[in-house]
Amino acid sequence: MSVRTEGSSNYEYVTARVRSRRAKLFDEDDYRKLVRMGPSEIARFMEETEYETEMNALGARHSGIDLVEYALNENLAKHFDDLLTWSEGPLYGYIANYLRKFDTWNVKTLIRGVYTDADREDIQDDLIRTGEFSDDFLDRLADATSIEELVELLENTIFGEPLADAFSDYESEGVLVPLENAVDRAFYAHLMDDIGTPEPDTPTALYREFLQAEIDFRNVRNALRIARSGADIDPAAYFMEGGRLFRAEEIRQLASNTEELVARIRESTYGDDLADALEDLEDADSLIGFEHALDSALLEYSQKLSNRYPLSVCPVLSYVLAKEREIENIRAIARGREAGLSVDEIETELVQ
Amino acid sequence: MELAAALSSVAPVLQAAENAGPALTAPGAAALAVGLAALGAGIAERGIGAAAMGAIAENEDLFGRGLIMTVLPETLVILALVVVFVV
Numbered sequence: 001m002s003v004r005t006e007g008s009s010n011y012e013y014v015t016a017r018v019r020s021r022r023a024k025l026f027d028e029d030d031y032r033k034l035v036r037m038g039p040s041e042i043a044r045f046m047e048e049t050e051y052e053t054e055m056n057a058l059g060a061r062h063s064g065i066d067l068v069e070y071a072l073n074e075n076l077a078k079h080f081d082d083l084l085t086w087s088e089g090p091l092y093g094y095i096a097n098y099l100r101k102f103d104t105w106n107v108k109t110l111i112r113g114v115y116t117d118a119d120r121e122d123i124q125d126d127l128i129r130t131g132e133f134s135d136d137f138l139d140r141l142a143d144a145t146s147i148e149e150l151v152e153l154l155e156n157t158i159f160g161e162p163l164a165d166a167f168s169d170y171e172s173e174g175v176l177v178p179l180e181n182a183v184d185r186a187f188y189a190h191l192m193d194d195i196g197t198p199e200p201d202t203p204t205a206l207y208r209e210f211l212q213a214e215i216d217f218r219n220v221r222n223a224l225r226i227a228r229s230g231a232d233i234d235p236a237a238y239f240m241e242g243g244r245l246f247r248a249e250e251i252r253q254l255a256s257n258t259e260e261l262v263a264r265i266r267e268s269t270y271g272d273d274l275a276d277a278l279e280d281l282e283d284a285d286s287l288i289g290f291e292h293a294l295d296s297a298l299l300e301y302s303q304k305l306s307n308r309y310p311l312s313v314c315p316v317l318s319y320v321l322a323k324e325r326e327i328e329n330i331r332a333i334a335r336g337r338e339a340g341l342s343v344d345e346i347e348t349e350l351v352q
Numbered sequence: 353m354e355l356a357a358a359l360s361s362v363a364p365v366l367q368a369a370e371n372a373g374p375a376l377t378a379p380g381a382a383a384l385a386v387g388l389a390a391l392g393a394g395i396a397e398r399g400i401g402a403a404a405m406g407a408i409a410e411n412e413d414l415f416g417r418g419l420i421m422t423v424l425p426e427t428l429v430i431l432a433l434v435v436v437f438v439v
Contacts, residue, residue, distance in 0.1 A: 010402060012399045012400070012406070013402040013403060013405060014406065015403070015406070016402075016403040016404070016405075016406030016407045016410075017406040017407070017410055020406070020407060020410035020411060021410065086406075
């Protein structure tokens, strides 16, 4: 299922706007200030920035850190919807495919909401209204009262078939893992629709490379998490197709042996970018540092691509990633301050 | 016999064409040069204009700079106009 609009891509217009917006994101100084603020100060600070409109609009219904969080989501949705409004032709298709990321987020939120019997209002607050699903459709989904109903409603989307397949597993085991896994896999399986195998060293080829890197990193992360947790899970069941680094059979073997996995990543094309992080990983106990390193490596990679091919989808992707990181950083700071974490602890959580 | 008759009827026409000189006169060529230059400038301005509009939409202060950048390829047409005076 692909999205198509008429005409050719308007890269010039979209990249100009996107670059301008990227330049306006919070920089290191802003984060340094934010980390040292209390929860109410953060809210006040946000009211004076980019997030002013959302903070004011939601101020009547929420307060404190919740307000910050909902404002962040709303703002994210607004900016990403703008991207879709501006773009035309193949560019629209690329962006829409990538923004399905938020469809997966929404579907998971809905499934979890129904599973925990959350209020309709609460579920709706947590949705991020961007991506392929329209507002109406999301509202109808939020009205669903059982997971079966949700699966039926989603029948005509990319998530339909995988969800229907996973539904029997859910019914027999009573856990959400198979459903959520199906959603993620559907997203990654459709990520590279419409791209095919482009000529090497063209913008489209680089876009493909970027998506492959994202899938590879996702696989590495999953494998490491499974290896660390020591849980008796088959890593191959969580493997995403389409990457360059592993094949499904390999990951099963590598996940049981962290050292081999690290050696494998070091030899790969990502070795240079991740060298420092890999060293940390070998002597650290936690995966957090490494996962952040993966995030920032991806961010840097997207930035590199967007400089190499100014008139392509790469600057847009780089902006999408940077904006997502900003939202995650602010959320981490707000939640961290609320929980009373120290400045140092919060700073290790930030990805720049 | 018929062929010779046909040739003799065509020959004066061919001669007339030779007498008329080149198909494109000097002013005509100059006009074409200006036209092509203007077309090139238009193609160049398409991308720049789109990018400038994007920048202006984000930040209105960029209006002046955007305008200047957009009309820069117009210098091409002015240079091509010189050809008109040279010929």
